[in-house]
Amino acid sequence: MxxxxxxxxxxxxxxxxxxxxxxxxxxxxxxxxxxxxxxxxxxxxxxxxxxxxxxxxxxxxxxxxxxxxxxSPDVTKPLIVFRQFKKNIGRTLSVKTAEEKIEGKLVEVIGDDIILNWSAREPKPIGKGKVTVQKSATIPYNSIIEAKVKLIF
The missing domain is CATH 3.30.300.70 (RimP-like superfamily, N-terminal)
Known part of the structure; x- marks a missing residue:
């Protein structure tokens, strides 16, 4: 061939x-x-x-x-090409890097970085209980080991 x-x-x-x-x-x-x-x-x-x-x-x-x-790509397969991230803005991704695994909404693609936002429950600074806080992470594309679109029903 x-x-x-x-x-x-x-x-x-x-x-x-x-x-x-x-x-x-x-x-x-x-x-x-x-x-x-x-x-x-x-x-x-x-x-x-x-x-x-x-x-x-x-x-x-x-x-x-x-x-x-x-x-076309199988929705259960990882994102392979950087251009796929741009088309998935607004969707929830599960991203694995060498240091951590983050699950959040893809809100932006800037240069060679992706930006994820998510909510997390953390202990209150004063007193007992937990409070919901908004978190954000900027992840360089070259540090991503695997990224998948999370299917939400």
Whole structure:
């Protein structure tokens, strides 16, 4: 399988719709090609079909048989590309770094940092009991080990 050709075909097809971007491209056993794309405002099914056709039409099954799968990311999988954070502003994320694990609402993406806000119960400064306080954390993207969107029903 000509991997460079497939990569170029995907790049060209994604260039036709700038809100879309590549999450992963895998060449698996038995010539299976797995492409995962995302978009700033989601991925319509017709865009998966268009991308699949754009790649498949340029590859010759007579020369080398293959299977092709184009999909959008699974909501239970971690965020992989920094651009995915921007599209998830307003959602609750579970973010793991080397030092800690934080769960909070993604409120902003600035430069290479994400900002999470959450509420926490802490002991009162004076007296017994607890008080609810608002917390915030600025996390550099390069320190994130794993980040997942928390599904809330």
């Amino acid at each position: 000509n991997k460079e050709l497939v990569e170029q075909l995907i790049t060209d097809a994604l260039g036709e719709n700038s809100p879309l971007f590549l999450i992963s491209l895998e060449f698996l056993v038995d010539n299976k090609i797995s492409i995962i794309i995302d978009g700033d405002e989601g991925v319509p099914l017709n865009e998966c079909i268009r991308l699949s056709r754009a790649v498949e039409s340029e590859l010759d099954r007579e020369e080398e048989d293959f299977s092709l799968e184009v999909s």
